Amino acid sequence: DTAVSQTPKYLVTQMGNDKSIKCEQNLGHDTMYWYKQDSKKFLKIMFSYNNKELIINETVPNRFSPKSPDKAHLNLHINSLELGDSAVYFCASSQGGGAREAFFGQGTRLTVV
Amino acid sequence: QKEVEQDPGPLSVPEGAIVSLNCTYSNSAFQYFMWYRQYSRKGPELLMYTYSSGNKEDGRFTAQVDKSSKYISLFIRDSQPSDSATYLCAMSASSGAGSYQLTFGKGTKLSVIP
Numbered sequence: 229d230t231a232v233s234q235t236p237k238y239l240v241t242q243m244g245n246d247k248s249i250k251c252e253q254n255l256g257h258d259t260m261y262w263y264k265q266d267s268k269k270f271l272k273i274m275f276s277y278n279n280k281e282l283i284i285n286e287t288v289p290n291r292f293s294p295k296s297p298d299k300a301h302l303n304l305h306i307n308s309l310e311l312g313d314s315a316v317y318f319c320a321s322s323q324g325g326g327a328r329e330a331f332f333g334q335g336t337r338l339t340v341v
Numbered sequence: 342q343k344e345v346e347q348d349p350g351p352l353s354v355p356e357g358a359i360v361s362l363n364c365t366y367s368n369s370a371f372q373y374f375m376w377y378r379q380y381s382r383k384g385p386e387l388l389m390y391t392y393s394s395g396n397k398e399d400g401r402f403t404a405q406v407d408k409s410s411k412y413i414s415l416f417i418r419d420s421q422p423s424d425s426a427t428y429l430c431a432m433s434a435s436s437g438a439g440s441y442q443l444t445f446g447k448g449t450k451l452s453v454i455p
Binding site for chain 2: 268269271318320330332334335
């Protein structure tokens with residue numbers, strides 16, 4: 229039974245489009261995250277949500293917006309996609325906002341053409 | 342200077358070798374130290390985490406933290422081809438209100454040759 233699941237696994241889209249990536253966790257964790265892994269494999273946090281409140285928001289363009297309908301879901305919406313947005317996006321979750329034992333999803337490989 | 346420095350490799354070793362992976366950091370506020378393993382086209386998975394300076398052992402893996410030198414290591418004994426992956430060090434510091442921010446190194450790609 230998958231702990232953190234993301235859909236879709238692959239996403240190819242044109243510049244200027246708007247797209248969403250969904251994430252669900254069944255671990256009962258209260259904090260969820262979105263990470264971006266670039267072509268050089270560098271993993272950097274984008275957002276985290278704790279009890280439906282945004283608690284970390286790094287210098288991410290406002291074209292990216294996280295949406296959390298409930299504690300088990302954190303979706304990522306991206307507007308006006310750009311070539312530089314191409315990357316692998318990982319959703320993760322942890323308990324207590326500790327970020328010590330973060331469990332990651334399989335990743336969504338986004339390619340903007 | 343980046344907060345966490347990690348040699349990206351690649352590192353290639355024969356099966357059975359002892360592997361040493363290292364990270365240095367500059368932020369004294371880091372409290373928790375972790376190692377994640379990431380197989381190709383998969384998400385990172387937590388291997389080990391530790392809080393204090395010293396060694397922590399789990400099977401063939403040993404994590405070592407030296408806070409005075411701001412240096413952490415992961416040792417893999419009797420390396421196996423299945424250990425071939427990218428290893429990412431990660432560290433966290435409190436960002437207030439009981440929450441922590443996780444900072445990753447760039448990862449070291451390891452290949453264990455049969």
